[in-house]
Amino acid sequence: METQYRGAVLGGLICQLFFGIVLVAIYRALYAGKPQTMPLSHVTTYVWLQQAFFRMLVATDPELLDKIRTGAIAYDLCRPLHLYGYYYARILAQKLTGSVLRALPMLVFAALLPEGWGLCLPASVPALLLALLGLILGLFCVSALENITMAFTMRTLDPRGMQGMLNLLMMTLAGNILPLTLFPDSWQRVITLLPYAQLLDTPIRLYTGEYAVSQAPEALLIQICWTALLVFIGCTFWRTNQRKLIIQGG
């Protein structure tokens, strides 16, 4: 079992390193042809931070989905727990362990790469601290988002269709495919307000100084508002689900 866990971590690590290097190479080629307004080192930093915390974004909890599908969730309903909170904690824990385990070695690797390839230093010490705070809020936000997907799954029973669509939205609008900082300015004004931008884009911008320290309260406030709203929607959803519930498989 332990070998399997180590294998999974190592495999994921190598995969993310590969994607990181390929993406950085693409942006270097782009900049060689037509330099953009944003400095290249900020783009490479953006790419590395996105890759390092990739696990935080994607939804992967086959066990919970199986429970819903087969009806084993009946047992969870006989626990003296607030159900929304129970699943929220579960999602949060999985995202946290999954990303921290990968992020540390990846960030070390990216920091060792030569100038223009790797991770640049944070804009300042306060910027780093604010980015960490933003990252924690992002984690709360993404867990709330995924818990809504779970609540949906209790209705549709099979998450694949919706999860595929949501993952695509997530990858695009969270800045994993193309850094949000490279989108046209008019687009950015809208995209940065969406919940997906609150997950990783906001903390990365705080890190690189794209959002100045003076702008930080506003950015963090948007994150908090989205988290609160998503938690509220998820809670309501779970509550109505509980009333309409049927247990699959007798």
Place this chain on the structure above:
Amino acid sequence: MSYISVDHLCKTFTVRKKREKGSLMREKETIHALKDVSFEIEKGELVGYIGPNGAGKSTTVKILSGILVPENGKVSVGGMTPWTDRKAHVRRIGVVFGQRSQLWWDVPLLDSYSLLRDIYRVSEADYQKRLNELTEALQLGNLLRTPLRLLSLGQRMRAELCGSLLHSPELLFLDEPTIGLDAVSKLALRDFLLWENQEKGTTILLTTHDMEDIAALCPRVMVIGHGEKLYDGGLQEMLSKYDTKRTVQVEEHRNIDHVIADMYRDLGI
């Protein structure tokens, strides 16, 4: 008022079927899982709940354990309505669904149990005392460090039962707990349930298709069929009522389960 009182309980399910050729809409069928079921159970009783497949047994158990919400009817368990006071209600009950698992597949039993201890907020002293008691009664002592996935079906069922009883529930629902068990495990399980009922005063509602379980454990049975309660009363009365054929036995044989169990023991299995 009785400990459990169920009053005119109704529950329906809608089943959507595959569309027939030539029709535009899918056919919907409403299944009346429970039609006006009422009964009362006193504290400390051990009641068997039987009926053919699809009669509504599991639905009753799920409503009583606060999982499902019925359309109609009143239920009170120890003064609480299961589905409205779910959190407070489930703290005092234990449930075993025979064909599902509540323990974590990849981790040793002990780790699953300590997680359950935290979920139910059982104090460490109570937990240790109860765990010792249960592992002894269910013969789980040398399995505690084994992951669930390496246990046999019978061992797993005993482990599940232990998990459901760790927080010392005052009411236990068993939904086919002896499914797939060999004679030895079945007898051990029955002894244990009797002990739990008599020593701890735990109220037990047992759902099963195994009539020997019922005969060995339950002085009172309730029979349900097509969502309606058909019989409620003593087991002996029920047997003499329906047992119209008489056979005369010259030599009294023991119960076949006991014979098989002795054979297994004899062979040292």
